[in-house]
Every structure is written in C-alpha cells, then in structure tokens.
Amino acid sequence: MKTMLLSSVALCAALAAPFAAADEAGMAAAGLQLFKHHCTACHSLDTSENAFGPSLVGVVGRPAASVPRFAYSQAMQASGLTWNEDNLRKWITDNEALVPGTRMRHVAITDKAEQDYLISFLRTLK
Numbered sequence: 001m002k003t004m005l006l007s008s009v010a011l012c013a014a015l016a017a018p019f020a021a022a023d024e025a026g027m028a029a030a031g032l033q034l035f036k037h038h039c040t041a042c043h044s045l046d047t048s049e050n051a052f053g054p055s056l057v058g059v060v061g062r063p064a065a066s067v068p069r070f071a072y073s074q075a076m077q078a079s080g081l082t083w084n085e086d087n088l089r090k091w092i093t094d095n096e097a098l099v100p101g102t103r104m105r106h107v108a109i110t111d112k113a114e115q116d117y118l119i120s121f122l123r124t125l126k
C-alpha cells in the first residue's frame with residue numbers, strides 16, 4: 001500500500017511538469033506515434049525526402065515554404081510564417097484557418113497534450 005501511494009505521488013509530479021527535460025524523450029516517443037498515425041501518409045520520416053508533403057526535417061524554427069524543390073501552394077509561399085511552436089500549434093489545430101488555400105488536407109488535432117507530443121517529436125527531426 002505504501003509503495004502504491006509513493007508511486008502515485010511520483011506520477012502526479014511527472015504530470016505536473018510535462019516540460020521537464022526528463023520527460024522530453026517520452027513526449028517525443030508519444031509524438032512519433034501520433035505522427036505515424038496522422039502525418040506520415042504525406043510527410044516522409046526518411047531523412048530529408050519530400051513526399052506528397054515537404055520534408056519536416058528541421059521544421060521547428062524555419063520559415064514556411066522554404067524546402068527546395070517542393071511545389072508549395074501560393075498561399076503557403078505568401079504566408080510569411082515561421083514554424084515556431086505557436087504557429088505549429090495553430091497549424092495542427094486547424095491548418096486551413098492559419099493558411100487559407102493551403103494544399104495540405106485539413107488536420108484538426110485539438111488535444112493540447114497531443115499537440116505538445118507532436119511538437120516535441122518535430123523538434124527531434126534534425
């Protein structure tokens with residue numbers, strides 16, 4: 001009983017600090033599963049290859065529509081966005097609201113924890 005109590009205390013501490021460095025790997029692993037489910041149909045995980053969508057290697061912090069040899073929509077080219085965390089969150093919540101006229105099919109990942117996991121995972125793509 002005492003052990004159970006202790007481990008649930010530890011679990012609460014882990015949940016209360018989702019951005020602690022120790023949790024980053026776990027979040028990225030959860031993000032990989034979400035990415036496989038929602039994104040790999042169009043975005044290759046294979047190095048820097050473009051697929052139906054542009055490569056997302058190095059996407060965190062880069063300007064939108066900046067991958068060479070990928071045919072972006074006019075809307076994306078004119079967006080003037082940088083893929084910081086805030087914009088990535090808006091993009092996966094409702095990409096068509098952020099960039100009306102984008103060629104990417106609509107995605108709507110509205111769960112805050114799922115968004116955190118996905119963004120953690122995207123950070124690992126270097």
Ligand code: HEC
Pocket residue numbers: 035038039040041042043052053054055056059063064065066067071072073075076077083091092101102103104105107109118
């Ligand atoms: C049906 C195919 C498809 C799916 C599924 C898809 N994407 Fe995309 N994605 C695209 C296309 C096509 C573009 C280019 C859009 C444009 O030019 O308007 C794009 C663009 C992007 C960009 C901008 C990249 C840049 O270089 O500016 C990001 C970030 C992105 N997608 C993330 C994701 C994430 C994360 C998921 C999963 C939640 C996802 N996409 C699911 C097709 C897809």
